[in-house]
Amino acid sequence: MNLAIQPVRPVDVEAIAALAREIWQDAYAGIVAQAQIDYMLEQRYNAPRLLEELAKPGYWWDQAAVDGERIGFSSCHLTGAPGELKLDKLYVLPARQRGGVGGALIGRALEHGRAAGCDTLVLAVNKQNARAIAAYEKHGFAVRESVRVDIGGGFIMDDFIMARSIPQAARPSSETDSGWKPPFPGGESDTGEA
């Protein structure tokens, strides 16, 4: 599988919203009402909001492609709590799930967090979303708390907050005493670790 993870660009926002709808229908149809799916998609994936987030400091959107086909995306942002990054979205096409794409996108979020000096990656997941909870556990997250959030429109999100640590990049033990510098500053990659 020739997997590429790239930043989402303004020109991609319509395709990302369409991908979100396709994945949400599969993931949430048995968990939340259709009216809530429609409400949340409109609230979170309207073009002005996506474009605003793409331009906002402390926000990162990434997309995954295999052989040029867009198959998933993720977004994360600083929460304002010291050292904390939130994985806000993580979506992979049903036919491409369980192939490591979700893990690779989590790996990219860890890279953003590390570069921003964060030590903790948090997320919210619907308590009934067993598939995603299993994926997050596989990738090192554990449940931290249980929350019920009123999102307006008469809808409630009944979620677990999960968290994992953001490992710092390994450095050669000689770095501090030899003046060693990484050959490609900021270019270290741990995409496979999550």
Ligand SMILES: CC(C)(COP(=O)(O)OP(=O)(O)OC[C@H]1O[C@@H](n2cnc3c(N)ncnc32)[C@H](O)[C@@H]1OP(=O)(O)O)[C@@H](O)C(=O)NCCC(=O)NCCS
């Ligand atoms: C959560 C999600 C992004 C994971 O992406 P992915 O590409 O499948 O992730 P990975 O391949 O890295 O990890 C898959 C792991 O998730 C778990 N998992 C995934 N689907 C599962 C299922 N149907 N039943 C049980 N465990 C499952 C397993 O631990 C699996 O590892 P395994 O295949 O080695 O057993 C993907 O399932 C998805 O898009 N789900 C629908 C949208 C969603 O719920 N997003 C999360 C919103 S909070």
